[in-house]
Amino acid sequence: MNAIKTFSVALGLLVFTAFTTTAQMQTKTLTLDEAVQLGIQNSKQLKRSQYKIDEALTRVEQAKDARLPSAKVSFQYLHALMLSRVIQIPGLTKDPIKLPFDFPAYMGTLSVSEPIFAGNQLKYARQSADLMVQMSRLDADKDKDDITWVVIESYINYNKILQNQLIVAQNMQDVQGKLEEITKYEGQGLATRNDVLRYQLQQSQLQLTEIELENNRRIANYNMNVLLGLPDSTQLVLPAPTYKLNENPVFTDLLQQAETHRRELQDISYQTKLADINVKQIKDKRLPTVAATGGLYYINPTGQVIPTHNNLIAPITLGIGASWDIGTLYTNKNKEKEAAIQRQELTTAKDQQLDEIHKDVNKNYILYKVSLEKIKVLRDAVTQAEENERITESKFRNNLVNTTDRIDAQTLLYQARVNLELAKSDATIAWYDMLHSTGKIAL
Numbered sequence: 001m002n003a004i005k006t007f008s009v010a011l012g013l014l015v016f017t018a019f020t021t022t023a024q025m026q027t028k029t030l031t032l033d034e035a036v037q038l039g040i041q042n043s044k045q046l047k048r049s050q051y052k053i054d055e056a057l058t059r060v061e062q063a064k065d066a067r068l069p070s071a072k073v074s075f076q077y078l079h080a081l082m083l084s085r086v087i088q089i090p091g092l093t094k095d096p097i098k099l100p101f102d103f104p105a106y107m108g109t110l111s112v113s114e115p116i117f118a119g120n121q122l123k124y125a126r127q128s129a130d131l132m133v134q135m136s137r138l139d140a141d142k143d144k145d146d147i148t149w150v151v152i153e154s155y156i157n158y159n160k161i162l163q164n165q166l167i168v169a170q171n172m173q174d175v176q177g178k179l180e181e182i183t184k185y186e187g188q189g190l191a192t193r194n195d196v197l198r199y200q201l202q203q204s205q206l207q208l209t210e211i212e213l214e215n216n217r218r219i220a221n222y223n224m225n226v227l228l229g230l231p232d233s234t235q236l237v238l239p240a241p242t243y244k245l246n247e248n249p250v251f252t253d254l255l256q257q258a259e260t261h262r263r264e265l266q267d268i269s270y271q272t273k274l275a276d277i278n279v280k281q282i283k284d285k286r287l288p289t290v291a292a293t294g295g296l297y298y299i300n301p302t303g304q305v306i307p308t309h310n311n312l313i314a315p316i317t318l319g320i321g322a323s324w325d326i327g328t329l330y331t332n333k334n335k336e337k338e339a340a341i342q343r344q345e346l347t348t349a350k351d352q353q354l355d356e357i358h359k360d361v362n363k364n365y366i367l368y369k370v371s372l373e374k375i376k377v378l379r380d381a382v383t384q385a386e387e388n389e390r391i392t393e394s395k396f397r398n399n400l401v402n403t404t405d406r407i408d409a410q411t412l413l414y415q416a417r418v419n420l421e422l423a424k425s426d427a428t429i430a431w432y433d434m435l436h437s438t439g440k441i442a443l
Helices: 002-024 032-042 044-065 121-187 193-228 251-261 263-286 333-397 403-437
Strands: 026-029 070-081 102-117 234-237 289-300 316-323
Touching: 032 121, 032 193, 044 121, 121 193, 121 263, 121 403, 193 234, 193 403, 251 333, 251 403, 263 333, 333 403
Parallel strands: 026 234
Antiparallel strands: 070 102, 102 289, 289 316
Protein backbone atom coordinates (compact mmCIF):
# COMPACT_ATOMS: atom_id res chain seq x y z
CA MET A 1 0.00 0.00 0.00
CA ASN A 2 2.81 2.39 0.95
CA ALA A 3 4.60 1.54 -2.29
CA ILE A 4 1.47 2.44 -4.26
CA LYS A 5 1.17 5.78 -2.44
CA THR A 6 4.84 6.52 -3.03
CA PHE A 7 4.47 5.74 -6.73
CA SER A 8 1.38 7.95 -6.97
CA VAL A 9 3.18 10.89 -5.33
CA ALA A 10 6.22 10.47 -7.60
CA LEU A 11 4.00 10.29 -10.68
CA GLY A 12 2.16 13.43 -9.59
CA LEU A 13 5.41 15.32 -9.11
CA LEU A 14 6.63 14.17 -12.49
CA VAL A 15 3.45 15.39 -14.21
CA PHE A 16 3.57 18.70 -12.32
CA THR A 17 7.21 19.23 -13.24
CA ALA A 18 6.55 18.49 -16.89
CA PHE A 19 3.55 20.86 -16.88
CA THR A 20 5.56 23.62 -15.18
CA THR A 21 8.47 23.23 -17.59
CA THR A 22 6.13 23.39 -20.57
CA ALA A 23 4.41 26.47 -19.16
CA GLN A 24 7.75 28.23 -18.67
CA MET A 25 8.77 27.60 -22.28
CA GLN A 26 7.68 30.36 -24.60
CA THR A 27 7.02 29.61 -28.25
CA LYS A 28 7.62 32.35 -30.79
CA THR A 29 6.93 32.22 -34.52
CA LEU A 30 9.62 34.26 -36.23
CA THR A 31 9.93 35.45 -39.83
CA LEU A 32 13.24 36.40 -41.39
CA ASP A 33 12.35 40.11 -41.43
CA GLU A 34 11.42 40.00 -37.74
CA ALA A 35 14.65 38.19 -36.89
CA VAL A 36 16.74 40.82 -38.68
CA GLN A 37 14.94 43.66 -36.89
CA LEU A 38 15.43 42.00 -33.49
CA GLY A 39 19.08 41.33 -34.29
CA ILE A 40 19.67 44.98 -35.14
CA GLN A 41 17.82 46.23 -32.06
CA ASN A 42 19.72 43.89 -29.75
CA SER A 43 23.18 44.23 -31.33
CA LYS A 44 25.77 45.28 -28.79
CA GLN A 45 28.17 46.06 -31.63
CA LEU A 46 25.74 48.62 -33.04
CA LYS A 47 25.43 50.19 -29.60
CA ARG A 48 29.21 50.51 -29.47
CA SER A 49 29.14 52.02 -32.96
CA GLN A 50 26.65 54.64 -31.74
CA TYR A 51 29.02 55.52 -28.90
CA LYS A 52 31.77 56.09 -31.47
CA ILE A 53 29.46 58.39 -33.44
CA ASP A 54 28.66 60.35 -30.27
CA GLU A 55 32.37 60.56 -29.50
CA ALA A 56 33.09 61.92 -32.99
CA LEU A 57 30.28 64.49 -32.62
CA THR A 58 31.86 65.58 -29.35
CA ARG A 59 35.14 66.17 -31.20
CA VAL A 60 33.27 68.40 -33.66
CA GLU A 61 32.04 70.49 -30.74
CA GLN A 62 35.58 70.58 -29.37
CA ALA A 63 36.76 71.96 -32.72
CA LYS A 64 34.08 74.67 -32.48
CA ASP A 65 35.12 75.45 -28.91
CA ALA A 66 38.67 76.11 -30.13
CA ARG A 67 37.35 79.26 -31.85
CA LEU A 68 36.11 80.70 -28.56
CA PRO A 69 38.30 83.19 -26.66
CA SER A 70 40.46 81.77 -23.91
CA ALA A 71 40.24 83.39 -20.47
CA LYS A 72 42.43 82.93 -17.42
CA VAL A 73 42.18 84.34 -13.95
CA SER A 74 44.70 84.12 -11.12
CA PHE A 75 45.11 85.56 -7.64
CA GLN A 76 48.10 85.28 -5.33
CA TYR A 77 49.57 86.59 -2.12
CA LEU A 78 53.21 87.68 -2.14
CA HIS A 79 55.50 88.29 0.82
CA ALA A 80 58.61 89.93 -0.51
CA LEU A 81 61.74 91.26 1.18
CA MET A 82 62.76 94.50 -0.54
CA LEU A 83 66.51 94.72 -1.14
CA SER A 84 66.08 98.23 -2.54
CA ARG A 85 63.80 100.24 -0.26
CA VAL A 86 63.87 103.55 -2.13
CA ILE A 87 62.49 104.07 -5.67
CA GLN A 88 62.03 107.17 -7.76
CA ILE A 89 60.34 107.27 -11.21
CA PRO A 90 61.27 110.36 -13.21
CA GLY A 91 58.24 112.24 -14.44
CA LEU A 92 55.89 110.45 -12.09
CA THR A 93 57.20 111.12 -8.59
CA LYS A 94 58.78 114.32 -7.22
CA ASP A 95 60.18 112.73 -4.12
CA PRO A 96 61.61 109.20 -3.74
CA ILE A 97 59.22 106.54 -2.53
CA LYS A 98 60.36 104.64 0.54
CA LEU A 99 59.32 101.04 0.81
CA PRO A 100 59.33 98.84 3.88
CA PHE A 101 61.77 95.96 4.04
CA ASP A 102 58.94 93.50 4.62
CA PHE A 103 56.56 94.00 1.65
CA PRO A 104 53.34 91.91 1.58
CA ALA A 105 51.05 92.28 -1.45
CA TYR A 106 48.04 90.78 -3.21
CA MET A 107 48.12 90.38 -6.99
CA GLY A 108 45.35 89.30 -9.37
CA THR A 109 45.19 89.01 -13.15
CA LEU A 110 42.44 88.39 -15.69
CA SER A 111 43.59 87.78 -19.26
CA VAL A 112 41.52 87.15 -22.40
CA SER A 113 42.83 86.10 -25.82
CA GLU A 114 40.78 85.78 -29.01
CA PRO A 115 42.43 84.19 -32.07
CA ILE A 116 41.95 86.29 -35.19
CA PHE A 117 44.02 84.19 -37.59
CA ALA A 118 45.58 80.88 -36.59
CA GLY A 119 47.08 79.81 -39.89
CA ASN A 120 43.80 78.06 -40.90
CA GLN A 121 44.46 75.42 -38.23
CA LEU A 122 41.03 75.87 -36.62
CA LYS A 123 39.29 75.47 -39.98
CA TYR A 124 41.20 72.27 -40.74
CA ALA A 125 40.46 70.88 -37.27
CA ARG A 126 36.73 71.43 -37.87
CA GLN A 127 36.87 69.78 -41.31
CA SER A 128 38.76 66.77 -39.91
CA ALA A 129 36.26 66.38 -37.08
CA ASP A 130 33.34 66.46 -39.55
CA LEU A 131 34.99 63.75 -41.64
CA MET A 132 35.53 61.61 -38.54
CA VAL A 133 31.78 61.80 -37.84
CA GLN A 134 31.02 60.61 -41.36
CA MET A 135 33.52 57.78 -41.02
CA SER A 136 31.96 56.71 -37.70
CA ARG A 137 28.53 56.62 -39.29
CA LEU A 138 29.96 54.66 -42.19
CA ASP A 139 31.38 52.10 -39.76
CA ALA A 140 27.98 51.87 -38.07
CA ASP A 141 26.30 51.18 -41.42
CA LYS A 142 28.82 48.45 -42.14
CA ASP A 143 28.24 46.92 -38.71
CA LYS A 144 24.50 46.98 -39.38
CA ASP A 145 24.97 45.11 -42.67
CA ASP A 146 27.24 42.60 -40.96
CA ILE A 147 24.67 42.00 -38.21
CA THR A 148 21.96 41.54 -40.84
CA TRP A 149 24.10 39.00 -42.63
CA VAL A 150 24.88 37.09 -39.41
CA VAL A 151 21.19 36.94 -38.48
CA ILE A 152 20.20 35.74 -41.96
CA GLU A 153 22.83 33.01 -41.97
CA SER A 154 21.89 31.88 -38.44
CA TYR A 155 18.19 31.88 -39.36
CA ILE A 156 18.70 29.78 -42.48
CA ASN A 157 21.00 27.34 -40.70
CA TYR A 158 18.40 26.92 -37.95
CA ASN A 159 15.74 26.34 -40.60
CA LYS A 160 18.04 23.80 -42.23
CA ILE A 161 17.99 21.75 -39.02
CA LEU A 162 14.19 21.97 -38.79
CA GLN A 163 13.72 20.81 -42.38
CA ASN A 164 16.16 17.96 -41.81
CA GLN A 165 14.15 16.93 -38.76
CA LEU A 166 10.97 16.81 -40.86
CA ILE A 167 12.62 14.53 -43.42
CA VAL A 168 14.00 12.25 -40.72
CA ALA A 169 10.58 12.09 -39.05
CA GLN A 170 8.98 11.16 -42.38
CA ASN A 171 11.60 8.50 -42.98
CA MET A 172 11.17 7.20 -39.44
CA GLN A 173 7.44 6.86 -40.08
CA ASP A 174 8.14 4.88 -43.27
CA VAL A 175 10.62 2.64 -41.48
CA GLN A 176 8.18 2.06 -38.61
CA GLY A 177 5.49 1.02 -41.07
CA LYS A 178 7.83 -1.35 -42.88
CA LEU A 179 9.08 -2.75 -39.56
CA GLU A 180 5.54 -3.56 -38.50
CA GLU A 181 4.93 -5.12 -41.88
CA ILE A 182 8.09 -7.26 -41.85
CA THR A 183 7.29 -8.35 -38.28
CA LYS A 184 3.93 -9.66 -39.47
CA TYR A 185 5.68 -11.44 -42.33
CA GLU A 186 8.00 -13.06 -39.80
CA GLY A 187 5.01 -14.33 -37.84
CA GLN A 188 3.61 -15.78 -41.05
CA GLY A 189 6.92 -17.38 -41.94
CA LEU A 190 7.41 -15.08 -44.94
CA ALA A 191 10.41 -13.22 -43.49
CA THR A 192 13.38 -14.15 -41.37
CA ARG A 193 14.44 -12.80 -38.02
CA ASN A 194 17.42 -11.26 -39.75
CA ASP A 195 15.08 -9.17 -41.93
CA VAL A 196 13.37 -7.82 -38.83
CA LEU A 197 16.73 -7.02 -37.18
CA ARG A 198 17.85 -5.06 -40.22
CA TYR A 199 14.80 -2.79 -40.01
CA GLN A 200 15.28 -2.44 -36.28
CA LEU A 201 18.90 -1.44 -36.92
CA GLN A 202 17.80 1.14 -39.46
CA GLN A 203 15.28 2.47 -36.97
CA SER A 204 17.98 2.76 -34.30
CA GLN A 205 20.22 4.67 -36.69
CA LEU A 206 17.41 7.10 -37.44
CA GLN A 207 16.78 7.53 -33.73
CA LEU A 208 20.43 8.46 -33.25
CA THR A 209 20.08 10.96 -36.08
CA GLU A 210 16.99 12.43 -34.43
CA ILE A 211 18.87 12.80 -31.14
CA GLU A 212 21.79 14.53 -32.84
CA LEU A 213 19.51 16.85 -34.80
CA GLU A 214 17.52 17.77 -31.71
CA ASN A 215 20.75 18.53 -29.88
CA ASN A 216 21.88 20.75 -32.74
CA ARG A 217 18.47 22.44 -32.81
CA ARG A 218 18.61 23.27 -29.12
CA ILE A 219 22.08 24.77 -29.47
CA ALA A 220 21.06 26.77 -32.54
CA ASN A 221 17.82 27.87 -30.82
CA TYR A 222 19.70 29.12 -27.78
CA ASN A 223 22.28 30.94 -29.91
CA MET A 224 19.47 32.60 -31.86
CA ASN A 225 17.83 33.71 -28.61
CA VAL A 226 21.09 35.33 -27.50
CA LEU A 227 21.61 36.94 -30.90
CA LEU A 228 18.07 38.36 -31.00
CA GLY A 229 17.79 39.30 -27.32
CA LEU A 230 14.99 36.82 -26.58
CA PRO A 231 14.50 34.91 -23.29
CA ASP A 232 16.66 31.78 -23.09
CA SER A 233 13.62 29.50 -22.83
CA THR A 234 12.03 30.78 -26.07
CA GLN A 235 11.32 27.99 -28.56
CA LEU A 236 11.58 29.39 -32.08
CA VAL A 237 9.11 28.28 -34.72
CA LEU A 238 9.86 29.28 -38.30
CA PRO A 239 7.27 29.56 -41.06
CA ALA A 240 7.66 27.70 -44.34
CA PRO A 241 11.02 28.72 -45.79
CA THR A 242 11.34 31.00 -48.80
CA TYR A 243 14.33 29.91 -50.85
CA LYS A 244 16.22 32.12 -53.30
CA LEU A 245 16.33 29.65 -56.17
CA ASN A 246 14.89 31.62 -59.08
CA GLU A 247 17.12 34.69 -59.01
CA ASN A 248 19.07 35.70 -62.09
CA PRO A 249 21.71 38.24 -61.07
CA VAL A 250 23.80 40.07 -63.68
CA PHE A 251 27.49 40.01 -62.83
CA THR A 252 28.26 43.50 -64.17
CA ASP A 253 25.40 44.96 -62.13
CA LEU A 254 26.78 43.28 -59.02
CA LEU A 255 30.20 44.80 -59.63
CA GLN A 256 28.73 48.25 -60.13
CA GLN A 257 26.67 47.91 -56.99
CA ALA A 258 29.74 46.81 -55.01
CA GLU A 259 31.76 49.79 -56.26
CA THR A 260 28.94 52.07 -55.10
CA HIS A 261 28.03 50.54 -51.74
CA ARG A 262 31.06 48.71 -50.34
CA ARG A 263 32.00 50.56 -47.17
CA GLU A 264 35.71 49.86 -47.60
CA LEU A 265 35.87 52.08 -50.69
CA GLN A 266 33.88 54.83 -49.01
CA ASP A 267 36.17 54.62 -46.00
CA ILE A 268 39.25 55.08 -48.19
CA SER A 269 37.56 58.09 -49.82
CA TYR A 270 37.14 59.70 -46.42
CA GLN A 271 40.72 58.84 -45.50
CA THR A 272 41.85 60.51 -48.73
CA LYS A 273 39.96 63.68 -47.80
CA LEU A 274 41.61 63.60 -44.37
CA ALA A 275 45.01 63.21 -46.06
CA ASP A 276 44.29 66.24 -48.26
CA ILE A 277 43.43 68.27 -45.18
CA ASN A 278 46.60 67.07 -43.49
CA VAL A 279 48.70 68.25 -46.44
CA LYS A 280 47.12 71.71 -46.30
CA GLN A 281 47.41 71.82 -42.53
CA ILE A 282 51.15 71.13 -42.61
CA LYS A 283 51.73 73.72 -45.36
CA ASP A 284 49.77 76.39 -43.50
CA LYS A 285 51.84 75.92 -40.37
CA ARG A 286 54.30 78.27 -42.09
CA LEU A 287 51.81 81.12 -41.68
CA PRO A 288 51.88 83.56 -38.74
CA THR A 289 49.15 83.73 -36.11
CA VAL A 290 47.32 86.83 -34.91
CA ALA A 291 45.28 87.22 -31.74
CA ALA A 292 43.53 90.02 -29.85
CA THR A 293 44.39 90.18 -26.16
CA GLY A 294 43.01 91.94 -23.13
CA GLY A 295 43.96 91.97 -19.47
CA LEU A 296 43.04 93.33 -16.07
CA TYR A 297 45.62 93.51 -13.29
CA TYR A 298 45.05 94.06 -9.61
CA ILE A 299 48.03 94.97 -7.37
CA ASN A 300 47.50 95.70 -3.68
CA PRO A 301 50.77 96.42 -1.86
CA THR A 302 49.19 97.06 1.54
CA GLY A 303 48.91 93.43 2.57
CA GLN A 304 45.19 93.89 3.24
CA VAL A 305 42.69 91.76 1.37
CA ILE A 306 40.21 94.65 1.07
CA PRO A 307 42.14 97.79 0.09
CA THR A 308 41.35 101.33 1.24
CA HIS A 309 41.31 104.52 -0.83
CA ASN A 310 44.22 105.16 -3.25
CA ASN A 311 46.35 102.19 -2.22
CA LEU A 312 45.92 99.77 -5.15
CA ILE A 313 46.84 99.61 -8.83
CA ALA A 314 44.32 98.15 -11.39
CA PRO A 315 45.44 98.73 -14.99
CA ILE A 316 43.50 97.40 -18.02
CA THR A 317 45.40 96.39 -21.16
CA LEU A 318 44.14 95.85 -24.74
CA GLY A 319 46.23 94.82 -27.71
CA ILE A 320 46.86 92.71 -30.78
CA GLY A 321 49.66 90.19 -30.88
CA ALA A 322 51.28 88.35 -33.77
CA SER A 323 53.68 85.44 -33.75
CA TRP A 324 55.50 83.65 -36.54
CA ASP A 325 57.53 80.50 -36.20
CA ILE A 326 59.94 81.22 -39.04
CA GLY A 327 61.66 77.89 -38.43
CA THR A 328 58.76 76.18 -40.19
CA LEU A 329 59.90 77.79 -43.45
CA TYR A 330 62.72 75.24 -43.63
CA THR A 331 61.68 72.48 -41.15
CA ASN A 332 58.29 71.67 -42.75
CA LYS A 333 59.67 70.54 -46.08
CA ASN A 334 60.06 66.85 -45.22
CA LYS A 335 56.80 66.80 -43.26
CA GLU A 336 55.02 67.99 -46.40
CA LYS A 337 56.70 65.25 -48.43
CA GLU A 338 55.60 62.62 -45.91
CA ALA A 339 51.99 63.85 -46.05
CA ALA A 340 52.04 63.80 -49.87
CA ILE A 341 53.37 60.22 -49.89
CA GLN A 342 50.62 59.13 -47.49
CA ARG A 343 48.08 60.70 -49.84
CA GLN A 344 49.49 58.78 -52.84
CA GLU A 345 49.50 55.55 -50.82
CA LEU A 346 45.76 55.87 -50.30
CA THR A 347 45.21 56.06 -54.06
CA THR A 348 47.04 52.76 -54.50
CA ALA A 349 45.18 51.27 -51.51
CA LYS A 350 41.86 52.14 -53.12
CA ASP A 351 42.84 50.38 -56.36
CA GLN A 352 44.00 47.35 -54.38
CA GLN A 353 40.77 47.26 -52.37
CA LEU A 354 38.76 47.51 -55.58
CA ASP A 355 40.53 44.43 -56.95
CA GLU A 356 39.74 42.50 -53.75
CA ILE A 357 36.09 43.52 -53.94
CA HIS A 358 35.84 42.38 -57.57
CA LYS A 359 37.31 39.01 -56.62
CA ASP A 360 34.96 38.68 -53.65
CA VAL A 361 31.89 39.45 -55.77
CA ASN A 362 33.03 37.07 -58.51
CA LYS A 363 33.61 34.24 -56.02
CA ASN A 364 30.17 34.59 -54.42
CA TYR A 365 28.48 34.98 -57.80
CA ILE A 366 30.02 31.71 -59.00
CA LEU A 367 29.14 29.93 -55.75
CA TYR A 368 25.50 30.94 -56.13
CA LYS A 369 25.38 29.77 -59.74
CA VAL A 370 27.03 26.47 -58.80
CA SER A 371 24.56 25.96 -55.95
CA LEU A 372 21.66 26.30 -58.42
CA GLU A 373 23.27 23.73 -60.71
CA LYS A 374 23.62 21.36 -57.76
CA ILE A 375 19.92 21.71 -57.00
CA LYS A 376 19.03 20.72 -60.56
CA VAL A 377 21.16 17.60 -60.24
CA LEU A 378 19.76 16.77 -56.79
CA ARG A 379 16.18 17.15 -57.97
CA ASP A 380 16.89 14.60 -60.66
CA ALA A 381 18.52 12.44 -58.00
CA VAL A 382 15.37 12.58 -55.84
CA THR A 383 13.21 11.63 -58.82
CA GLN A 384 15.54 8.74 -59.63
CA ALA A 385 15.64 7.62 -55.98
CA GLU A 386 11.84 7.70 -55.76
CA GLU A 387 11.54 5.58 -58.90
CA ASN A 388 14.23 3.21 -57.66
CA GLU A 389 12.44 2.85 -54.31
CA ARG A 390 9.12 2.23 -56.06
CA ILE A 391 10.60 -0.45 -58.32
CA THR A 392 12.50 -2.09 -55.45
CA GLU A 393 9.34 -2.14 -53.31
CA SER A 394 7.45 -3.82 -56.14
CA LYS A 395 10.22 -6.39 -56.62
CA PHE A 396 10.34 -7.04 -52.87
CA ARG A 397 6.63 -7.85 -52.77
CA ASN A 398 7.24 -10.24 -55.66
CA ASN A 399 10.22 -11.84 -53.86
CA LEU A 400 12.66 -10.59 -56.53
CA VAL A 401 14.88 -8.64 -54.09
CA ASN A 402 15.70 -9.18 -50.44
CA THR A 403 15.29 -6.92 -47.40
CA THR A 404 18.77 -5.44 -47.77
CA ASP A 405 17.94 -4.14 -51.26
CA ARG A 406 14.70 -2.70 -49.96
CA ILE A 407 16.43 -0.88 -47.09
CA ASP A 408 19.19 0.38 -49.40
CA ALA A 409 16.62 1.85 -51.79
CA GLN A 410 14.84 3.59 -48.94
CA THR A 411 18.13 4.92 -47.54
CA LEU A 412 19.09 6.32 -50.95
CA LEU A 413 15.75 8.12 -51.19
CA TYR A 414 16.09 9.52 -47.69
CA GLN A 415 19.63 10.76 -48.36
CA ALA A 416 18.60 12.31 -51.69
CA ARG A 417 15.80 14.26 -50.01
CA VAL A 418 18.11 15.45 -47.25
CA ASN A 419 20.74 16.52 -49.76
CA LEU A 420 18.18 18.47 -51.78
CA GLU A 421 16.83 20.27 -48.75
CA LEU A 422 20.33 21.15 -47.56
CA ALA A 423 21.24 22.36 -51.05
CA LYS A 424 18.23 24.70 -51.10
CA SER A 425 19.33 26.25 -47.82
CA ASP A 426 22.94 26.48 -48.99
CA ALA A 427 21.84 28.19 -52.20
CA THR A 428 19.84 30.74 -50.21
CA ILE A 429 22.84 31.43 -47.98
CA ALA A 430 24.98 31.78 -51.14
CA TRP A 431 22.48 34.33 -52.45
CA TYR A 432 22.75 36.48 -49.35
CA ASP A 433 26.54 36.04 -49.29
CA MET A 434 26.60 37.42 -52.82
CA LEU A 435 24.47 40.41 -51.80
CA HIS A 436 26.66 40.95 -48.74
CA SER A 437 29.72 41.11 -50.98
CA THR A 438 28.08 43.99 -52.90
CA GLY A 439 27.65 46.00 -49.70
CA LYS A 440 23.86 46.03 -49.79
CA ILE A 441 21.63 43.23 -48.48
CA ALA A 442 17.97 43.26 -49.53
CA LEU A 443 15.59 40.77 -47.91
